Amino acid sequence: xxxxxxxxxxxxLAVGAAMAVPAYAAKDVVFAVASQFTTTDPYDANDTLxxxxxxxxxxxxxxxxxxxxxxxxxxxxxxxSKDGLVYTIKLKKGIKFHDxxxxxxxxVKANLDRVTNPENKLKRYGLYNNNIAKTEAVDDSTARITLxxxxxxxxxxLAHPSTVMISPTALxxxxxxxxxxxxxxxxxxxxxxxxxxxxxxxxxxxxxxQKGLPKVDSITWKPVIDSxxxxxxxxxxxxxxxxxxxxxxxxxxxxxxxxxxxxxxxxILRYLSMNTQQKPFxxxxxxxxxxxxxxxxxxxxxxxxxxxxxADGIVPEGVEYSVKIxxxxxxxAKAKQLLTEAGYPNGFETELWSGYNHSIAxxxxxxLQQQLQQIGIRTKITLLEAGQxxxxxxxxxxxxxxxxxxxxxxxxxxTGEADWAIRPLLASDSWPPKxxxxxxxxxxxxxxDIKSALLTTDKTEKAKFYKDAQESIYKxxxxxxxxxxxxxxxxxxxxxxxxxxxxxxxxxxxxDLK
Amino acid sequence: xxxxxxxxxxxxxxxTPWTEFWRKFKRQHAAVIAGVFVLLLVTLAILAPWIVPYDxxxxxxYDSLNARPSWxxxxxxxxxxxxxxxxxxxxxxxxxxxxxxxxxxxxxxxxVLGLVAGYREGWWDRIIMRLCDVLFAxxxxxxxIGIVAILGGGMINVIIAVAIFSIPTFARLVRGNTxxxxxxxxxxxxxSVGASDWTIVMRHIFPGTIAAVVVYFSLRIGTSIxxxxxxxxxxxxxxxxxxxxxxxxxxxxxxMMTSPHVAIFPSLAIFFTVLAFNLLxxxxxxxxxxxxxxx
Numbered sequence: 041x042x043x044x045x046x047x048x049x050x051x052x053l054a055v056g057a058a059m060a061v062p063a064y065a066a067k068d069v070v071f072a073v074a075s076q077f078t079t080t081d082p083y084d085a086n087d088t089l090x091x092x093x094x095x096x097x098x099x100x101x102x103x104x105x106x107x108x109x110x111x112x113x114x115x116x117x118x119x120x121s122k123d124g125l126v127y128t129i130k131l132k133k134g135i136k137f138h139d140x141x142x143x144x145x146x147x148v149k150a151n152l153d154r155v156t157n158p159e160n161k162l163k164r165y166g167l168y169n170n171n172i173a174k175t176e177a178v179d180d181s182t183a184r185i186t187l188x189x190x191x192x193x194x195x196x197x198l199a200h201p202s203t204v205m206i207s208p209t210a211l212x213x214x215x216x217x218x219x220x221x222x223x224x225x226x227x228x229x230x231x232x233x234x235x236x237x238x239x240x241x242x243x244x245x246x247x248x249x250q251k252g253l254p255k256v257d258s259i260t261w262k263p264v265i266d267s268x269x270x271x272x273x274x275x276x277x278x279x280x281x282x283x284x285x286x287x288x289x290x291x292x293x294x295x296x297x298x299x300x301x302x303x304x305x306x307x308i309l310r311y312l313s314m315n316t317q318q319k320p321f322x323x324x325x326x327x328x329x330x331x332x333x334x335x336x337x338x339x340x341x342x343x344x345x346x347x348x349x350x351a352d353g354i355v356p357e358g359v360e361y362s363v364k365i366x367x368x369x370x371x372x373a374k375a376k377q378l379l380t381e382a383g384y385p386n387g388f389e390t391e392l393w394s395g396y397n398h399s400i401a402x403x404x405x406x407x408l409q410q411q412l413q414q415i416g417i418r419t420k421i422t423l424l425e426a427g428q429x430x431x432x433x434x435x436x437x438x439x440x441x442x443x444x445x446x447x448x449x450x451x452x453x454x455t456g457e458a459d460w461a462i463r464p465l466l467a468s469d470s471w472p473p474k475x476x477x478x479x480x481x482x483x484x485x486x487x488x489d490i491k492s493a494l495l496t497t498d499k500t501e502k503a504k505f506y507k508d509a510q511e512s513i514y515k516x517x518x519x520x521x522x523x524x525x526x527x528x529x530x531x532x533x534x535x536x537x538x539x540x541x542x543x544x545x546x547x548x549x550x551x552d553l554k
Numbered sequence: 555x556x557x558x559x560x561x562x563x564x565x566x567x568x569x570t571p572w573t574e575f576w577r578k579f580k581r582q583h584a585a586v587i588a589g590v591f592v593l594l595l596v597t598l599a600i601l602a603p604w605i606v607p608y609d610x611x612x613x614x615x616y617d618s619l620n621a622r623p624s625w626x627x628x629x630x631x632x633x634x635x636x637x638x639x640x641x642x643x644x645x646x647x648x649x650x651x652x653x654x655x656x657x658x659x660x661x662x663x664x665x666v667l668g669l670v671a672g673y674r675e676g677w678w679d680r681i682i683m684r685l686c687d688v689l690f691a692x693x694x695x696x697x698x699i700g701i702v703a704i705l706g707g708g709m710i711n712v713i714i715a716v717a718i719f720s721i722p723t724f725a726r727l728v729r730g731n732t733x734x735x736x737x738x739x740x741x742x743x744x745x746s747v748g749a750s751d752w753t754i755v756m757r758h759i760f761p762g763t764i765a766a767v768v769v770y771f772s773l774r775i776g777t778s779i780x781x782x783x784x785x786x787x788x789x790x791x792x793x794x795x796x797x798x799x800x801x802x803x804x805x806x807x808x809x810m811m812t813s814p815h816v817a818i819f820p821s822l823a824i825f826f827t828v829l830a831f832n833l834l835x836x837x838x839x840x841x842x843x844x845x846x847x848x849x
Contacts, residue, residue, distance in 0.1 A: 288633075403808070
């Protein structure tokens with residue numbers, strides 16, 4: 041108590057001092073985040089967090105607003121040719137990279153050429169699906185991109201947080217790999233330093249092209265992996281913003297006078313994938329039994345303290361072309377019956393892995409374990425840390441020997457569109473290590489639907505293909521869709537202009553500190 | 555203290571080692587209480603499967619997550635809707651088994667090594683003691699983590715790890731006792747009548763080391779329970795949904811700010827159990843050590 045009153049007195053003094061000499065008060069903001077950054081190179085990142093952080097120094101040609109609608113950023117406008125193959129993009133003028141290089145069409149070419157070159161082995165190579173034929177700089181402020189086949193979600197791809205403009209000078213200087221330690225972009229902040237386990241610091245870009253921004257002097261991104269500690273750094277004032285806030289602590293932090301707790305809708309789907317190439321999960325009845333055995337309401341209640349809704353389809357609401365199919369019902373008797381029909385009346389033993397090792401995953405996997413135990417499926421839980429996840433799941437070379445069985449993971453379609461919600465996770469050419477089809481699901485029908493939807497430019501046609509794909513997947517049950525969570529963040533009342541986006545990334549450009 | 559009674563009883567009965575031990579032990583009130591607690595705990599642990607109010611792993615009540623202690627759930631409900639009392643009782647089996655088995659293995663191996671080193675001396679002694687020094691050089695928990703990292707997680711491997719790091723202390727203890735015992739007159743007498751090494755060690759030296767081993771055994775169980783729980787706490791030991799006490803604490807972490815009881819009860823279980831074994835060990839030492847109270 042005594043310590044607390046002292047610190048409050050100190051805080052009051054600090055605030056008083058800040059108000060007295062506003063011109064000299066440095067506005068340094070600290071964001072507490074849940075994981076370490078895997079890289080600063082968005083083209084080489086699988087995780088939303090690293091990409092979201094990279095938005096402090098990088099910008100794309102396009103981006104998303106708070107409702108996942110595409111908006112131009114470095115681009116001024118674009119036109120698409122009638123056949124849907126050629127996109128001509130007009131760029132904004134007078135923008136400079138942090139290293140003084142002018143932002144021109146050659147940057148667009150350098151960046152797209154880099155990611156589409158398989159030799160660079162960038163993790164986001166798959167996003168473009170080998171569909172860009174060429175990128176040309178027509179003149180300084182005009183870039184022209186030619187596709188191999190029409191792809192109606194192309195502008196969404198350009199708006200994906202991985203598609204950013206890196207200074208071509210810096211790319212040439214540091215090379216494909218070292219650019220990750222020396223990021224140079226056009227964004228509101230300049231990269232200062234990255235101590236992998238401690239923090240990543242960025243400082244104000246004085247020459248930022250949007251006048252009046254940014255409003256703070258620096259941002260320190262601090263990985264605070266333990267969720268209780270994340271709540272604690274908010275309460276002590278060490279950080280001004282944190283996401284994700286542990287759900288268990290929402291009520292406690294709401295009661296604090298100087299903090300706001302914000303629950304925002306998301307397009308993040310949490311699901312359990314089952315390796316459909318391996319026994320016993322090659323049997324659809326086993327997969328359906330598992331789907332029936334899991335009480336999604338309980339998952340939402342226990343692991344997310346109620347800040348989640350049971351998933352009602354394969355693609356969550358808020359993503360373009362998503363279809364509401366209905367929550368897979370919870371029915372233990374039916375699950376047992378299906379398992380018996382499949383030839384496993386006494387269940388079996390299997391592995392249950394989680395792609396995350398935070399406390400939500402710890403609880404969630406145990407709920408799944410409890411419920412699967414009810415139908416005789418005994419599971420051994422392993423919470424994979426990031427390195428293990430890449431090694432044992434995402435980069436596994438040979439599908440026939442893939443050790444993954446039941447796998448808890450999540451996805452948000454960062455293009456805001458159904459293609460990126462289905463293709464990377466469920467198309468047969470998206471098996472690891474290429475993309476993230478951890479169920480090793482293969483359906484000619486779904487593959488066909490995905491392909492047809494990409495070729496057509498007609499919106500109703502497209503919607504029809506995606507509806508058909510989602511319904512087939514739902515029926516085949518390579519996954520158990522579990523929940524769509526709410527994004528829970530906490531911020532200091534002094535902080536403004538920071539939002540969580542529905543895909544779990546952040547909008548920080550307007551950040552300000554009172 | 556009770557000087558007047560001693561001569562009287564000594565004439566009335568024969569003072570066997572057992573009665574002598576009991577006479578001294580019962581004067582240590584804390585140790586007696588600790589001993590009763592340990593006995594009670596062992597009984598509860600043995601009977602746990604029949605007396606737990608709920609299934610420790612497969613009962614869950616999703617409507618009373620994190621519920622406070624009540625008549626229905628004496629120690630409350632955990633974040634996954636399970637009854638904490640039932641889990642603690644079942645966990646007692648695991649913790650006590652882990653503590654007892656690991657120390658027993660450590661004590662047996664350590665005693666054999668100690669007898670060999672102390673009796674043979676020379677190269678045997680030097681090799682065994684240097685190996686012990688190597689093991690001593692690691693902090694206990696670090697050594698255990700290292701062993702579990704090599705063997706892989708799981709409760710059996712934790713027991714092996716704790717056993718291995720218990721070996722050197724027992725070896726050194728028994729060696730010391732052996733060295734002093736083997737120069738006593740009765741041992742020399744045995745040797746002079748042509749007793750074999752085996753007979754000398756087993757009949758004359760080993761019984762003399764038992765008291766020290768027993769004392770150290772009970773003190774060591776406390777440490778081993780803590781080490782096993784620590785390993786489970788950091789995820790290397792018992793795997794979910796096993797109700798091991800350390801694992802329960804780990805699972806309680808995210809909720810302990812809002813529902814303290816989910817962490818308090820497993821902590822208390824570990825605390826009282828370890829305290830009881832340590833007090834019991836102290837009491838045993840005082841009762842068995844001939845240097846304390848020679849009357």
